Amino acid sequence: MFHRLWIGNIDPKITEYHLVKLLEKFGKVKQFDFLFHKSGPLEGQPRGYCFVNFHTKEEAERAIQCLNGKLALSKKLVVRWAHAQKFEPFRGDKNMPASLEPSSSEAEELPTALGVNAKIRAIEAKLQMMEENPDDYSGPSAYIYNKPSDKRDKRSQPYYKPFHKFRR
Secondary structure (H helix, E strand, O other): OOEEEEEEOOOOOOOHHHHHHHHOOOOOEEEEEEEEOOOOOOOOOEEEEEEEEEOOHHHHHHHHHHHOOOEEOOEEOEEEEOOOOOOOOOOOOOOOOHHHOOOHHHHOOOOOHHHHHHHHHHHHHHHHHHHHOHHHOOOOOOOOOOOOOOOOOOOOOOOOOOOOOOOO
């Protein structure tokens, strides 16, 4: 079993090579994932974080202790244990692909309808509180369109230059 770390807040000038060489000082690096933007205006540039697997837990702990908060070029590195993100889809979504549907074993771990009902009750209670105390918010209503003042500018139409036909 490998011990995976997340390293974040990486300065964009730091290369994969420099990071690997830095991490090898703490132990044997089994896997190193340096992520780049795949599309958009930052395509090809580093995302600012990476993942690294060490062979032993002690090596990973030593890397956390030594690198977390250390200045690397212009930014302080953040080093933490990596953890898997759980994907919890909205159960009522009809357009969800079959590949994203939770399996029967995972369905028991997802929130039950009781949890959804509790959320609905909490939202309804907040709405009722807002109806009972409408004066708590003194700012302008979010539903009113802010129109410009009735003052007319000197020019009510855009600048217009008449077309002159040139003769030769």
